[in-house]
Amino acid sequence: xxxxxxxxxxxxxxxxxxxxxxxxxxxxxxxxxxxxxxxxxxxxxxxxxxxxxxxxxxxxxxxxxxxxxxxxxxxxxxxxxxxxxxxxxxxxxxxxxxxxxxxxxxxxxxxxxxxxxxxxxxxxxxxxxxxxxxxxxxxxxxxxxxxxxxxxxxxxxxxxxxxxxxxxxxxxxxxxxxxxxxxxxxxxxxxxxxxxxxxxxxxxxxxxxxxxxxxxxxxxxxxxxxxxxxxxxxxxxxxxxxxxxxxxxxxxxxxxxxxxxxxxxxxxxxxxxxxxxxxxxxxxxxxxxxxxxxxxxxxxxxxxxxxxxxxxxxxxxxxxxxxxxxxxxxxxxxxxxxxxxxxxxxxxxxxxxxxxxxxxxxxxxxxxxxxxxx
Numbered sequence: 473x474x475x476x477x478x479x480x481x482x483x484x485x486x487x488x489x490x491x492x493x494x495x496x497x498x499x500x501x502x503x504x505x506x507x508x509x510x511x512x513x514x515x516x517x518x519x520x521x522x523x524x525x526x527x528x529x530x531x532x533x534x535x536x537x538x539x540x541x542x543x544x545x546x547x548x549x550x551x552x553x554x555x556x557x558x559x560x561x562x563x564x565x566x567x568x569x570x571x572x573x574x575x576x577x578x579x580x581x582x583x584x585x586x587x588x589x590x591x592x593x594x595x596x597x598x599x600x601x602x603x604x605x606x607x608x609x610x611x612x613x614x615x616x617x618x619x620x621x622x623x624x625x626x627x628x629x630x631x632x633x634x635x636x637x638x639x640x641x642x643x644x645x646x647x648x649x650x651x652x653x654x655x656x657x658x659x660x661x662x663x664x665x666x667x668x669x670x671x672x673x674x675x676x677x678x679x680x681x682x683x684x685x686x687x688x689x690x691x692x693x694x695x696x697x698x699x700x701x702x703x704x705x706x707x708x709x710x711x712x713x714x715x716x717x718x719x720x721x722x723x724x725x726x727x728x729x730x731x732x733x734x735x736x737x738x739x740x741x742x743x744x745x746x747x748x749x750x751x752x753x754x755x756x757x758x759x760x761x762x763x764x765x766x767x768x769x770x771x772x773x774x775x776x777x778x779x780x781x782x783x784x785x786x787x788x789x790x791x792x793x794x795x796x797x798x799x800x801x802x803x804x805x806x807x808x809x810x811x812x813x814x815x816x817x818x819x820x821x822x823x824x825x826x827x828x829x830x831x832x833x834x835x836x837x838x839x840x841x842x843x844x845x846x
Contacts, residue, residue, distance in 0.1 A: 531780050533795040533841040535805060538587040538824075545836035546575060550649065550706070550760070550812025551824050552608040554629075557582040557591055558814070558824050560838055561603040561616060565828060568602050568619065568667070578603055580616055583838060585816065594632045596625060605650035605661065605706075606812075609682070615659055617647030624650070624661065624685075638685050642678065649706030649761075649812075655713065656733065657682050658689075662704035662717070675704030677717050677728070677739060691715070691739045696722040706812065708761040710783055715739075716761055716768065723749030723757025725770060725781070725788075743788040747779045748772060762813035764843055765820045769795075771813055776806035776831060778841065795843060808835040816840065 538558065539545070547565035551558050559582045567574040578601040582591040594614070596603055598621060605617040612629030615637065624638035624647055638647070638661070646665035653660055658679040665673070675693035680686060693702035696719075703721035710716055713730035717739055725748055726739040748758040751774045760771035763783075770779045781792040799805045809830035816822040821843045829836030 530846045531793065531795045531843065532846065533778055533797045533843045534800070535797055535807070535825075536800060536840050536842075538583055538838045538840060539590065540835065540837045541590070542829075542836060544581060544590060545829065545838070547828050547830065548811070548826050548836055548838065549604045549828055550606050551814045551826050551838065552606045552614060553585070553814055553817055553824070554582075554608045554612050554614060556585050558585060558838060559594075559606060559608070559614060560812075560826055561606045563604055563619075563828065564602060565830065574599070574602070580606055580614070592632050594627055594634055596634055604646075604648045607650040607652050607659075609652045610654055615650055615652070617650050617661055619646040619648060619665060620667075622646045622663075622665075624659070624680075638680055642680060642685070642687055644676065645672075645674065648704060649718070651707050651709060652682070653679070653709050655709075660707045660709070660715065662707055663690075664702075664704040666703060666721075670701065673701035673703070673721075675702035675719060675721075677704055677707055677715065679733070689734050689736045691717075691728050691737060693717065693719055693726060693739050694741070696724075703756075705759050706761045708763060710763060710768070711766060712783075714783075716742075716783070718748075718758040718761055718770065720756040720759050720773065725758055725761070725768070743770070743781055743792060746789050747775075747777070747792050747794055750774045759811055760813035760826070762815050762823050764815060764823060769813060769823065769843070771807070771810035771825065773809050773811060773828070773830070776808065776810065778807070778810065778825070780843075795841075797841070806831075807839070808833050808837065 547563050549561045549563035551560040562579050564574045578596040580594040600620040602619045603616050604619045614627040617624045622640045622643040625634040626637035643663045648662040663676040663678050677691040679689040702719045705720040706718045708716050715728040717726045725743040727742040750757040755774040759773040762769050768781045768783045778795040781788050785791045797805050808827040811828040812826045814824040825839045827837040
């Protein structure tokens with residue numbers, strides 16, 4: 473049996489990963505006629521997602537569920553792969569944005585890659601941690617960030633004990649999406665906080681040393697139209713070493729070229745609005761990020777979709793297209809507020825998707841989507 477290797481990705485890529493504004497921003501599901509108590513995996517759409525109607529050039533994504541345990545999945549956010557397990561942050565976003573008290577202790581949980589019973593947990597300190605981003609280094613070290621506390625904890629390989637790594641002195645707001653940059657020896661983190669007063673909101677991508685936790689670079693996300701504040705939610709390192717970032721507030725994907733990664737230059741908007749924008753009713757857009765066989769995949773938390781884009785395209789808005797999501801029985805479906813993404817080990821087309829349950833169906837899940845070009 474081949475020894476499992478550690479995959480450097482979270483996210484189940486990075487940050488909130490949330491339907492931040494309200495469940496109105498999420499897609500609506502209709503009730504199936506064949507069952508009076510459908511599981512989340514059986515929930516059908518009232519309208520199919522926007523996707524090509526011909527077989528030529530269509531991209532499909534078949535969805536299978538690893539777990540839909542609502543008692544455990546308290547608004548999960550992102551995921552990372554460590555060995556043969558998927559680790560995911562239990563964000564408790566309903567408590568963060570509502571009046572309910574959180575269930576303590578805050579945790580990250582795990583499940584085998586093939587599904588089944590839940591595995592070990594990592595307990596996180598304090599009454600306000602609210603974990604959002606999680607990522608894994610090649611050696612199996614996990615990193616988990618806190619929205620409310622603005623810190624990052626490290627969990628050594630083979631351990632479930634969290635130790636403080638990035639202190640509050642590094643961040644200006646809070647910690648969301650995370651990814652490990654092995655080549656540069658950095659941990660990249662999204663520095664944002666959706667709960668701050670409007671005048672204090674902002675988004676920055678910060679790189680800290682994996683050996684010292686000291687800040688090495690900081691990239692500011694520019695404001696959008698009408699000076700609306702950006703919201704840095706997730707980050708991934710591309711095959712060419714460029715940095716890719718989502719701004720969920722303004723519904724866009726930004727880029728930092730590889731040559732500028734260590735220069736603290738502003739991030740450049742690359743893909744804006746359209747398929748990665750928020751829904752017409754308002755709310756959040758682009759969220760999780762992952763590369764699948766050279767294609768950039770973007771989750772849209774407000775629309776319940778996954779979008780594929782060519783990272784080398786000079787006109788990404790024209791070339792981007794939604795993936796046609798399919799239930800196990802082959803019918804069209806949407807995801808319930810898709811958040812973080814993570815590529816499965818030894819796979820070129822399977823990604824873990826964390827559905828944070830912010831949609832009208834309130835159906836959080838950890839799912840695997842198999843992507844195919846036709």
